[in-house]
Amino acid sequence: MKKPLQTKVPVIPKKQTFAKVKTEHVINYEAICVFTAIGFFLDEDTYFKDEVCLKPGTVNTIDEDGFLIKSESYFQWHYSPRDISFEEALSEFSELFESIIDQQVGSKRVILPLSGGLDSRTQAVALNHLGKNVEAYSYSFENGYNEANISRQIANACGFSFEAYTIAEGYLWDKVKKLSSINQCYSEFTHPRQMAVAEELKSKGDVFSLGHWGDVLFDATTKEQLSIDDEVNLILKKIVKPGGLQLAKALWESWSLDGDFELYLRDRIKSLLSQINIENSSAKIRAFKSMYWAPRWTTVNLSVFENIHPITLPYYNDKMCQFICTIPEAYLEDRKLQIAYIKKRSKVLSKITWQEQKPFNLNNFQFNKSPYNLPYRINNKLYRTLKSFTGKPYIQRNWELQFLGKDNDNNLKTYIYNDSFYSLIDKKIIDSIYHSFREQDRVKFSHPLSMLLTLSLWQKNNS
Template sequence: METSIIPSRTIFHNTSSNEIVDFDFKVDSDIDFKALCYFVATGFFLGDTTQFKKIKALLPASTIDLENGKIKKQESRWKWHYTPQDISLKEAVEQFRHLFDKITKDQIQERKVIVPLSGGLDSRTQAAVLGKYDNVISYCYQFEDGINENQYGEAIAKVQQFEHHSFIIPRSYLWGVIDELADLNRCLSDFTHPRPMAIKEKLGEMGDLFFLGHWGDVLFDDMRVDENLSETEQVNFLYKKLIKKGGVDLAEELWKTWGLEGKFVDCFKAELTDKLAEIKIDNLNAKIRAFKSLYWAPRWTSTNLCVWQDVGQVELPYYHDEMCKFICTLPEKYLAGRQIQIEYLKQVAPDLAKIPWQSYHPKNLYNYESYYSLSNFPLRAMNNLKRTVNHKFLKKRPITLRNWEIQFQGHENDVQLRKHIFDNKAFEELVPREIAERIYKNFIEGDSVWFSHPLSMLLTLSVFANKRSY
């Protein structure tokens, strides 16, 4: 059997029996505390690790030899590289157009397609390629009390004449679905990011196939890394990209609590050094993209695909093996700044290109470069002033911008948080109560942004400990 270059599902195997297995919270295996510390710091499990020492994930782009259900050998079948073609931007866009059309046709066939739309570029390119198909339903969602993100999806759907549905992700939805979500994502990711969980059943009623645009923003952009960095500087750059606010502080506390040897940061950077060294690419932007596609995509992004996979089939054009191979042949100068996707949209769907780009609102793909110009400064200043006045002087509820705000803030959320973190004996055996109390107190009374990730990790570990103790 073979695994994809970017797998959309994680396949697990037991290193003791050499068998492919279903993930089991109660598996007879010791907990991998080092892997948990890396997880706490970054939000995903690194490499083939899981919460258990004996349970590992099959690696991407691998060939696995099986005999009587047991793994005889697992080896790499393809490696990321950087072999740029000597082509123009126009030629690169035309090659992308041809490949994107082909992949889309192969993936959707004659099925009823469901496509999520947002204010970014990845779903917009999908809307463009789907314009020639009839059997398409689109949807979008935004937070309760959040910014009007639905306006972008609605505008795109109107241009393409898709049947469209807009949703509001309500506050406190998490607590009614957290056990189900834990069974789906196996606590290999936190619970604050998979927002579609709030509308999962409604999505399942729409059609046959979810056509998702994940990872396009990584493949078709540069990594903003200086090509002249030393090896040590490369590791430090990657380290800063991977760790979450407050994650290292909690990881270091748990590292000491669990009696692991050495220092967390030193061991984690050594791990990154080894993994970077295995990627034989000289161009640093291409190298960092390869690292993220090898480790971040399959162990974080793919983990949360479980929500869609539970109610329908999922296809991802940017995950396709041929798309990954294509990226390795594109000059970095054309990937920088999303140029290929922007030019593609201008060519095949100019009306979509005229819709504001959320990151540069109200600018679109034709004039977004003027967003930071002096002429646009008054508009940006006015928007900032309006938010300040609404919050500080008119005492309006701040606009919800981040996932954790609808799940952790407010009385109802606080009651549920305290229940999960402080009323769980299995969790207290895993994480000392004083650590949980400190993180919670700092989130409530101090810097909630900084402590939102550690709090989310504590919640994830709490649910994991509870599932394991059932």
């Protein structure tokens, strides 16, 4: 007889780990409703009642048949701010961040996806300071904002090699089946842009250094102290997707599930939040997001990167999570630590445009308000308006490349309109979401439409 297997799950795991539980093997319809509403499975939920996703920060005992025997927590998120100065916190972060990256990548050739934001820029600063061999790249949407322009400036300032890719219209359809096998349909398909350039990335470097979750750890989630009900409201506002609630409620009713879906979701969020022993609302919500959102949404599509090369994630590191728990919220809010670190190590990178605050940079973004930003806003609006007259609208969102146009529409309908899928999803619901997207509000109904596509692939893969 084999000994039970011990599985330790990191505080923020870079992959989902599943185990069986002894109950009936049936579809978990309630979990799927939540999935369609928020875009990720909540807590331990999976597609089936007899399978669970192991919780982060736990040690799990699993028997030889894959059944979960016991799960014990070894890490609890907390808020224990130390009485230290901002300069001391900055010094500690600098040393910790650079040591994590140095340990993770060693002498390997590093592949760095660059954006116009702060997380990958902070990594670029550290990698450059450590003298690592870096191959950077970025991508922009076809007929969209040239995000790669900012990334190229960052790479050039660091002396990294750089390549820019364009994410073309309709790239999803010849890759969607492979993507569904990689992420197991635990995330909708219109987000992982890296899938579009997977083949090109295979020839690069040895290991990815990915900047996921830095924006959550190094910012405030709220600047107010909230009641538990207001904390729940804020979380729901952040996680419930436009149109997602409408699809979830329709599925709940069509599957004749007990009670009211909105009350069910609210009660689950409140229950999970109440188990986090933190008084400070910002730290508490950050902990919630790190326990439930990161492992079940952000982590899912890391599998696409890992299918190309090994991955490293400095912000996911256990020591980084422990560090965050001891830093005063005042030092984390508004990205203060990351901005100060970039300014400390590289004045050149601090002067490059910050995409979220364009056209301003890390030294003057406080002027991104009227009247200082009016010239840029007017010019940008004029550019997008003129672009629409060319017959090629300005692309701002992933789904616009996947769902707009005749070819995209035909590809989409082959997946969501078929008799096999109707055995899971009532055709009336499919019709309602599809026509609401086409005729009413594309932005609102792009998410539920993408969820239908995801569920159709899951049903096809499991039939």
